Amino acid sequence: MRRKRMIVWISICIAGIGLLLFRLAELQLLDTESFSKHEINLIEASVKQRSQEMVVDNGRGNFLDRSGNPLSYETxxxxxxxxxxxxxxxxxxxxxxxxxxxxxxxxxxxxxxxxxxxxxxxxxxxxxxxxxxxxxxxxxxxxxxxxxxxPLDKIPAAQLLGIIGENESLLKSRYGEKDFLPRTLIGLSGLEKSFDEFLVAEGKSKLVYHVDGEGAPLFGINVKYIEPANPFYPINVQTSIDKDLQMIVEEAVDKYDIKKGGVVLLDIKTNSVLSMVSRPEINKKAPFSDEGIENMMVKQHIPGSVFKTVVAAAAIDSGLDDPNRKFDCSKKLNGEPDLKYDHGMLNFTESFARSCNRTFGDIARELQEKDPTILERYAEMLSVKGGVGWKGDIFHLENFQQMQDEEEGRIFVSEDARKDRNFSALSGIGQHEVRVSPLAVANMMATIARGGEKDMVRSVLSIQYQNGAEMTEFPKEKLKGDRISPYTVMKLQKLLREVVVNEHGTGRWFKDLPYAVAGKSGTAETGIYDGKKQLHNKWFAGYFPYQNPKYALVAVNLGVPDDEGGVNPLFADIVKAVYDYNQE
The missing domain is CATH 3.90.1310.10 (Penicillin-binding protein 2a (Domain 2))
Incomplete structure (x- = not known):
């Protein structure tokens, strides 16, 4: 009996020792980097217990503006x-x-x-x-x-640059088994995501000293400075943003209390983004909890009458812009009296300046009868359909996109809508299934200002090593596809200018600005109601100076009542600010 007890106790002891050894092996050898269901990194925790450190630089690459000023941090x-x-x-x-x-x-x-x-x-x-x-x-x-x-308290062009965070599963899915430091930060949106492969940290720069259990120096009081071995990293991504202009434009957007919408300002010659503002702002505590994380300037929205610019181009080439032809602009698309916009009989140019829906609905129907795809073709020629952000091959990356969050524009979703007369009329005034991004609309204005030359839009000019040497640049690139003729461009330029100089034009508010402006307004019904009020997207898109175009500008306020949230004052203030900025 005693012998059996001893055997049992010895067996229990051996089993216990075995379990302890297994647990020790698990802690020391097997699950050192992902212990328990909480995925605890035991090595990292052990190092933390034995040392204290001050991180001087997290090692992630940085964003600069076009002049080399930091956008995301300060030293x-x-x-x-x-x-x-x-x-x-x-x-x-x-x-x-x-x-x-x-x-x-x-x-x-x-x-x-x-x-x-x-x-x-x-x-x-x-x-x-x-x-x-x-x-x-x-x-x-x-x-x-x-x-x-x-990190800067207020990051300029926050949605364009994007955010970073810790995400182990996403890190592994992007980079496989490549060895990274624990808690490596990765890009989750915007340029941070697009350029993550270049920006991701190779190591931190930090001051470190080792301590005992009470926090006292373990190996004397020598503090070590540790930094990545590669002197060329972290790299810098030089954007096309003008930091000073960006801050001016952001102040203007907030002055007019834009809750949802924003501004795009392009340099026409280089076709690059000088300023991009999106609202609502990012919720720093919970960035993915609301729309603040979205860059509204690269998302699809209903454009309203801004799209009449595309219809006008197709009409000019189809001979539907006869100045002697009159349209009944006292009526709606369906022929009923228009009590709100009773413009009377107007010709093509006057209709464009005053944004007559009846004219462009009728023209869209006539164009559709000739060719059901004509609006889509001209939308492509003016670069509002399809993506416009820089895309190309760099290093081992094929078809690299600078702005991966950009949504492509569209005119029709279905074949039935494309052939339907009523839907064609609604599409002709930028309603129904038409969706475009403010970035694409800004590029359309830049395309017209340049004489029809279609270029990709750059938000990044180059990638630089830490010492300032250039790793690669992003040259000016053409957008593929047909372009509108010089004759059509010339007539579009005059139409866009007429919007401002015509005494009844929808852009007459800009007649006395320090720069001569050409452009087009838009007010689109969203189909969404706030209580009893129909909500609208309000746009003004244009370029300036008219005779020697340098800037394309789009301002948009999304989802506001008809009698609130106009963007004309915002557009005007930005034109004035750009003028003052250049004088200084």
């Missing part, structure tokens, strides 16, 4: 202090005097610290170069003056 010269100073007698008086703070404040900050910190965080005390040199010359262990990278 500040700060004083970094380590917690072990509280157990030392150090020259606190000398350091405090150098940076101009009280000795008590400096010592008290160290006493409260549990990990390395920049003095004054979250609003650190900024040091001058002479202060940095003086502090580092003291060679006090645990006291360093360093350049540290901070």
């Amino acid at each position: 500040s010269s700060v004083l970094v202090l380590f917690p072990f100073l509280k157990k030392m007698d150090w020259q606190v008086h000398q350091v405090a005097k150098t940076i101009g703070v009280s000795e008590y404040a400096l010592k008290n900050a160290v006493e409260k610290s549990k990990e390395p910190f920049a003095y004054g965080d979250p609003d650190p005390v900024i040091l001058t170069r002479s202060q940095m040199d003086a502090i580092n010359e003291m060679k006090i262990p645990g006291v360093f003056a360093v350049e540290r990278k901070y």
Whole structure:
């Protein structure tokens, strides 16, 4: 009996020891990087227990504006202090005097610290170069003056640039088994996502020291500076954004309380984005919880009468712009009296200037009878159908897209709609199934201003190594497909100018601006009601100066009542601001 008990106890002990050994192997060998259902990285946790660190640069690449100014971060010269100073007698008086703070404040900050910190965080005390040199010359262990990278509180063109975050599964799906540091940040939207392969961190720059269980130095008080071995990284992505103009335009958009919508400003000569503003703003606490994460300037929206520019081009080439022909602009598309817009009898040019729906509905029907695909063909020729963002081959990446979030425009969804007379009329005034992005509309205006030359829109000019050398550039590229004739372009230019100079034109508000403007308005019914009111998308798209075009501009306010949210004042203010900016 006693023998059996001993065997049982020995078996239990062996089993227990076996379980302990298995658990130890699991912890030390098998699941070191993904322990338990919580996917805990034991190696990272172990390192954290044995060391304290101050990250100076997270290692991810950066965005610059066209002049080289940082868009997503700023570099500040700060004083970094380590917690072990509280157990030392150090020259606190000398350091405090150098940076101009009280000795008590400096010592008290160290006493409260549990990990390395920049003095004054979250609003650190900024040091001058002479202060940095003086502090580092003291060679006090645990006291360093360093350049540290901070994210900007307000990032310009936030939706265009996009956001970053931690996502282990997405990291693995993008890069397979490639070895990355724990908690590597990746791009989740915008240019951060498009250029993630170039931006993803190869390593962090940080100050590190090893500690024992009580936080005291384990191997003396030597602090190590660790940085990635490759001196060319992290890289910089030079965008086409003009940071100063971007901030001016953002202020204008917020001045007019645009809840949903925004602005696109293009440089016509280089066909690149100078400014792009999207509202609502990104919700920093929960970016994917609402529409703030979406870049409204590259999404499809109902354009309304802005689309009449496309219909006008097709009409000119089809001989439907006879100046002697009159259209009854006192009636709606269905022939009923139009009590709101009773314009009387107007010819083609006057109809465009005053945005007569009846004229362009009738013309669209006539065009459809000749060729059911004609509106789509002219939409392609004017670059509002299909994507317009830069696309091409770079390095090992084929068909690389700068703006991966861009949605392509469309005119019809079904063959039945394409052949239906009523649907054609509605499409002719930019309603029904017509959807275009503000970016594409801006590019249409730039195309007309350039004489019909269709180019891809660039938001990034080049990728640069850390030392400023160019890794690759994104040259100006043509959009494929047919283009409108010089004669048609000339007539479109005159029509767009007539919108402004005509005493009854929908753009007459811009007649006295410092730059001569040409453009087209649009008010589209969305089919959505806020209580009893029909909501509208309100647009103005144009270019300036008229005689020597430099800028294409689109302003849009989405989902607002008919009697609210007009964009004419916003458009006008931006034209004035661009003029003042150039004078300065």
